[in-house]
Amino acid sequence: MHKKLLPLLFILVSTILTAQNICENFDGFTVTTANKQHAFNTYGNGNSGFLQNWSVTSGTPAIYANGDFNGINANSNTQCALMAVCDVATDWSEGIALNYNFQQGKTYQVSLAIRNAPLSTSPTPLDINFQLLKNAISFTYQTQTGCTQTPSVPGTSLNVHTISSFATNAWQTVNFTISNLTDNYSQLWFRSGFSSGAPLSTTFLLMDDVCINEVVAEATCYQFDDTTLTNATTRQHAFDYFGNGNAGFLQDWLVASGTPAIFSTGELNGTPAYTGTQSALMAVCDAGANWNESLELTHDFTQGGNYTVSFALRNAQALGASAINIDFLLLNAPISFTYQTQTGCTQVAAIPSSAFNAYSITNLTTNSWGTYSFNVTGLTSTYTHLWIRPRFASGNVQTTTFVLLDSLCISQTSTVGIPELKHELNAVLYPNPAIDGFHIALSNNQTLQSVRLYNYAGAMVKDWQNLFSPSAELNVSTLNNGVYLAEITDTKGSRTTKKLVISR
């Protein structure tokens, strides 16, 4: 095989996006019967709720405590949200919507726990829609009926998930992904109704641990467009160390067999690169059955990670039209390789038993660029290399053909930094050490809901509730000297823990 002198281009792109996350467990509030329904945000009666991120879309949804509802406990801790679907009329319900800045182009994961909790009879099946809204639902408060007619779905909304005929009277975890939004939205509406569409026995939908996590994408791309080679020898050294001991320019890449190269537009039988002016080339040779050139990319694929690998590929058929198969294998160590100066190709290395076959393309004969992608999820171990391994589809010696590769991107999707609660709570305690009392002050217009003091054995020794102020002066004169933990919760449900020392 003969290779000419041509410039190369190589681009490495890495993108990291920041994430906004919300988790709501409905705990940390003191909810009396009178203001239970007002835990949610301002609604038609003009009262403000405690859960400022929420708005009511119909009826009088409430917060319930452990055992408060037919002896049922919350999914997490002590409280959960409740919405009724009522037998008043068809599709009368209680509904809530969570404020969240859903942004165009981004991807989100939503998780929550739900339970159909009838008062006495078996659960009436519910359909639950999850709708993204551009604007809050207009709602008129109904003091007497509890439920109100479920609002129609605005034409500008986006249905992102549906649960049908849900009748399980046990906590169930629901997860769904909202991918690549094409518009911006401001609320996630939890919209329930009878599955039959007709008024049936009133039933209750409990909800807890509602989390929205922006999915963070970190992408690494190789375009092969950014390095200039000066001769046929260094061209092959664009890839990293191979059998002859020379270092390449593309330090992330290793050679697993043969002498893969970088080719420029027009160099190979007039074929253009997929992006820019250069692409990578691997030959499958007529030197022997399963002789080839192959590449392996150094990249961490960690156990449990979620990866998407995308690329462009072409059977360039410079000298023929042999059908080829290409395997994409994950390795936990690079393939050992001996450089063959004369033959170009070398015999394809055997696949290690520890390799994971992530993707295969079979019988590729198309002499035009095609795009491909595959996902790697649920890995049961960690891998360090991606081996791109072409070979003849028939397994026999055929006419040498060439595979061009370009625009290979590996993106890792993950949710990061899922917080216990939804806001950073900045609290200052002073004096600390305290003698008979201490001040506690929040910043950023945050309002205290409660302060609980625990000793170091974990026993709660003080519990101040319904403080409703950005600061408070709290008396600890009855407590012994020692180190305590103050659990501070604000009216939005955010929580932080501070150490308090009492010393007299």
Ligand SMILES: [Ca+2]
């Ligand atoms: Ca809870």
Ligand SMILES: [Ca+2]
């Ligand atoms: Ca390119």
